[in-house]
Amino acid sequence: MIWFNMNKKLTVCYFGIYKSTYTRNRILIQGLKENNVEVIECNTREPSFRKYGQLIKKYWPIRKQIDIIVVGFPGHTIMPLAWILARLSGKKIVFDVFVSLYDSIILDRKSHSKFSFHALKYWLLDWSSCGLSDLNISEVNTYTKYFVKTFGIKKSKFRTVFIGSDDTILYPRERKFPNKEFLVHFHGTYLPIQGIPYIIKAANILRDENVRFKLIGKLGTYQEAMDLVKEFNLKNVEFIDFMPYEKLAEYMTQADICLGTFGDIPKSYRCNAFKIIEALAMKRAVITAGFPSIKDFLTDRVNCLFCEPGNEQDLAKKILELKNNLELREKIAENGYQLFKQKLTPKVLGRELKEIIREILKKY
Numbered sequence: 001m002i003w004f005n006m007n008k009k010l011t012v013c014y015f016g017i018y019k020s021t022y023t024r025n026r027i028l029i030q031g032l033k034e035n036n037v038e039v040i041e042c043n044t045r046e047p048s049f050r051k052y053g054q055l056i057k058k059y060w061p062i063r064k065q066i067d068i069i070v071v072g073f074p075g076h077t078i079m080p081l082a083w084i085l086a087r088l089s090g091k092k093i094v095f096d097v098f099v100s101l102y103d104s105i106i107l108d109r110k111s112h113s114k115f116s117f118h119a120l121k122y123w124l125l126d127w128s129s130c131g132l133s134d135l136n137i138s139e140v141n142t143y144t145k146y147f148v149k150t151f152g153i154k155k156s157k158f159r160t161v162f163i164g165s166d167d168t169i170l171y172p173r174e175r176k177f178p179n180k181e182f183l184v185h186f187h188g189t190y191l192p193i194q195g196i197p198y199i200i201k202a203a204n205i206l207r208d209e210n211v212r213f214k215l216i217g218k219l220g221t222y223q224e225a226m227d228l229v230k231e232f233n234l235k236n237v238e239f240i241d242f243m244p245y246e247k248l249a250e251y252m253t254q255a256d257i258c259l260g261t262f263g264d265i266p267k268s269y270r271c272n273a274f275k276i277i278e279a280l281a282m283k284r285a286v287i288t289a290g291f292p293s294i295k296d297f298l299t300d301r302v303n304c305l306f307c308e309p310g311n312e313q314d315l316a317k318k319i320l321e322l323k324n325n326l327e328l329r330e331k332i333a334e335n336g337y338q339l340f341k342q343k344l345t346p347k348v349l350g351r352e353l354k355e356i357i358r359e360i361l362k363k364y
Contacts, residue, residue, distance in 0.1 A: 010068075034346060190219055203237050258275070262311075290309070
């Protein structure tokens with residue numbers, strides 16, 4: 001057993017094939033640094049087998065400088081290498097499993113049949129990667145329950161660290177010019193979990209209510225969404241391509257309300273969405289379906305407004321309610337922003353991860 005001085009400054013090796021600019025990784029790395037943790041990134045974006053050699057070359061010289069390895073998301077395929085290096089150098093591993101590959105690729109996107117070889121592969125990747133770590137972190141408690149039930153992993157091997165938003169980029173600011181219409185904002189990747197068809201059908205219901213929808217993003221079901229707008233001949237829906245966060249902040253500032261997720265599929269009931277946290281950070285009132293995963297940290301009519309999953313009628317009703325009730329809209333926006341500052345900033349989340357790291361170092 002290696003004794004660890006709990007009073008010394010922590011040094012973390014952030015390890016893997018993760019993308020540094022991806023919000024989950026960026027927030028946790030930034031948060032650790034804001035809590036006086038030294039972070040050494042041992043990272044490669046090499047897609048071929050050369051990535052293993054590159055990671056070994058980067059890790060081995062710094063192995064004596066670090067206290068622990070944190071494997072960033074996505075790190076499922078790199079966990080066997082991380083485990084070998086950790087055992088050879090006497091280190092422990094925290095794995096940011098974040099979300100399940102089997103859930104995302106097989107159950108959500110339905111890229112392959114549940115009975116296919118690919119389904120088995122992703123199931124085994126989830127199971128083995130979580131099993132190889134000393135501790136796993138997931139994004140919400142409902143996702144932890146999913147991992148425990150689906151893969152038979154002990155609940156004691158999980159801790160929850162919520163997703164956050166970069167408060168140096170997304171923060172409240174004054175609107176530059178007044179809206180002629182009530183502006184509803186959405187940004188995302190058009191995956192089934194986001195429920196874009198329900199947003200468009202709600203827009204159709206509200207076509208004569210002076211409500212305009214701006215949908216930012218692409219991928220996923222983007223073409224189907226465009227086809228649905230054409231089918232309804234909607235003039236109150238505008239599609240906008242992906243953009244940098246700095247530009248996204250300008251669009252969110254102009255919005256009256258922001259939308260979360262509405263897809264009535266199993267994954268929706270157990271995971272969170274960056275767009276919801278980003279709206280809280282911008283002090284914008286949020287409407288989202290009332291999934292158990294969202295109820296983990298949000299309260300209906302206090303810091304958000306819930307609607308029924310997969311129900312465009314109820315979504316349209318809730319949009320109209322916030323349009324016609326400025327007091328409720330402002331209360332939800334303010335309370336949501338206060339919640340963000342208390343629980344979801346990089347500094348707060350980094351402090352939580354730091355405490356988890358200290359817990360595992362103290363335990364072992």
